[in-house]
Amino acid sequence: MAVISKSTDTIVRKRNRRAAGCVTCRIRRVKCDEGRPSCHRCTNTGRKCDGYPAPKEPAPIAYLIMAQTSSECEYIARTAFQYFREVCAPALSNYGSGHFWSRLVLQACHHDESIKHLIIAASCLGAQDYPLLQSTSSKGCPLYLSHYGRALKLLSRATSPDPAVVLMACLLLVLCNELQRKPDAAVQHILAGKNILASYTAQQQIQTSAAIAEIAPIFLQLERHTASFHGSDMTTSLPATLSDSESPSTPGSVAQVTDPGGQVDLSAPVTFTDINDAAISLQAIASACIATPRLEEPPPATVFHTVPVLTASLNSWLEHFATFEASHTEETSPFLTANHQILRMYHTILHILSRCVPYFAETGFDACTGTMERLILTSIQLVQLTPARLIPIMFFVATQCRNASIRRRAVEMLRQCGPEGRMLARIALKVVQIEERGVEEPITCADIPESKRVKVTDVQHDSLGDGYILLFRRYPYGQDTPIEYCSVSKQSMTSMDDVPSCTSLPLLLQAVLNFDFMLFWNPPDPSRSTFALPNIIAA
Structure with a gap:
């Protein structure tokens, strides 16, 4: 043996x-x-040795251990659906009524699987503060990818889908893109919804459904929101009963925006008599935006969420301005067209400011990098016509966009806007240098951490009178945060043409910091950018 x-x-x-x-x-x-x-x-023995075979890898047993059970996935999916119903839907009040998000969309998911999967996918992206779903609040999480992929597969395989369901799916896809900070992808879904509406309304034999009547104004509002950079007008694609159903006011009345206490905060006339009326009305909203006290809640995550008072005011102004543009189509000239584009760009910046300034959220500007780049591209076409009115736009991009390439292009654009633009370009460049100091090869916004970002508060003459002192605060930027300062040479920012206006640099800086664009809107000659400023010197 x-x-x-x-x-x-x-x-x-x-x-x-x-x-x-x-x-x-x-x-x-x-x-x-x-x-x-x-x-x-x-x-x-003189033979060639062919080496040794590669060792076999062990079987991936860990994957089997880590995989969630079917019952666990179903439980998380049910929780995600409940989260959308109780938390998400009531907050999506900027575009669409509470009836639409809390009733129509939730009812649609009972007879269409694609809507149900998109609701769960959106909940996975937005549930950062919901304990059970915190692990799924990432665009790379398996639960989100699974339901998002199933929804797209079902939508692509549908043979004769209900137009209302497809339009709801477009809105939920826009919501998912917004939660992922992908505004360009969101715009593509908005335009897709517009085309579906146009195709639907072209079929005269089909009677408009109640769901379509409620969905169409949402796409109209979203289209207006992106009209500054996408020239198509969806109003012509909608029946009159659909496009008019959204209007909150009647001709000759005043569209009023109230705060929770019931007091009128801002108001805008339904019709603007001229372009200056529109500018003055928008400036009032800008002043309210800068003066808004600090809000403690998290900033709005998407365009579907609102900021108290400010969002409604901006929406109201945009609606009235679109009506003004439609009634003055015969009055066209390159200069008037440029003014309309600039006012829309001002509105875009105020939309961004309203979602960052009240929350002291400097990193919130990072989500708008693509929008800021489009502001520069649009300004390139307008700088020869009206450089003065571009100054507050370019200073905003140069100081609030932390993308190294984009903010430097904004500084270069400022240098093309006359003496005032060149002075402010030097201030903006100093801000860039302060924030990028100690950062190795800054490229994207994420390369500038919150601790290195600054908020400029003022500029003053130094004691000798041959330079300036730039004052700024670091995170958390509040009144309790110590003020820091650095010197800016007057010689480095001035030429012989700039000297008459140099004493007004403090006034110029306060105007751009408070987005007081009316100072640049009405210079004696907007096409030359050189305008007489009061000789105000900071004490």
Whole structure:
């Protein structure tokens, strides 16, 4: 018995050694000495050693252990659906009524699986403060990808889908893109919804459904929101009953925006008599935006969420301005067209400011990098016509966009806007240098941490009168945060043409910091950018 056992052990050892030998010895069925990198048995006999086979990787047992059970996934999905119903839907009040998000959309998911999957996907992205769903609040989480992919597959395979369901899906896709900070992808879904509406309304034999009547104004509002950079007008694609159903006011009345206490905060006339009326009305909203006291709640996550008072005021102004533009289509000239574009760009900046300034959220500007780049691209076409009115836009981009390339392009644009633009370009460049100091090769916004970002508060003349002192605060930027300062040479920012206006730099800086664009809107000659400012010097 012992001999048999020994013989068996010997056989096993020989098999293991052959299995571990080089390829050449295994083919020849001879014992290999397993020399590295080539075995001596092959090299001593003049043969080429073909090396050793790669070791086999162990089976991925860990994946089986980590995989969630079907019942666990179903429970999380039900929780995500509940989160959308109780938390998400009531907050999506900027575009669409509470009836639409809390009733129509939730009812649609009971007879269409794609809507249900998109609701769960959106909840996974937005549930950062919901304990059970915190692990899923990432665009790379398996639960989000699973439901998002299923929804797209179902939508692509539908043979004769209900137009209302497809339009709801477009809105939920826009919501998902917004939660992921992908505004360009969101715009594509908005335009897709516009095309679906146009195709639907072109079929005269189909009677407009109640759901379509409620969905169409949402796309109209979203289209207006992106009209500064996408020239198509969706109003012409909608029946009159749909496009008019959204209007909150009647001609000759005043659209009023009230705060929770019931007091009128801002008001805008339904009609603007001229472009200056529109500018004055927008400036009032800008002043309210800068003066808004600090809000403690998190900033709005998407365009579907609102900021108290400010969002409604901006929406109201945009609606009235669109009406004004539609009634003055015959009055066209390059200068008037430029003014309309600039007012829309001012509105875009106020939309961004309203979602960052009241929350002291400097990193919130990072989500608008693409929008800021489009502001520069649009300004390139207008700088020869009206450079003065571009100054507050370019200073905003240069100081609030932390993308290294975009903010430097804004500084260069400022230098093309006359003496005032060149002075402010020097201030903006100093802000860039302060924030990027100590950062190795800054490229994206994420390369500038919150601790290095600054908020400029003022600029003053130094004691000798040959330069300026730039005052600023770091995070958390509040009144309790110590004020820091740095020097800015007057010689580095002035030329002979700039000297008459240099004493007004404090006034210029306060105007751009408070987005008081009316100072730049009405210079004596907007096409030249040189305008007489009061000779105000900071004490």
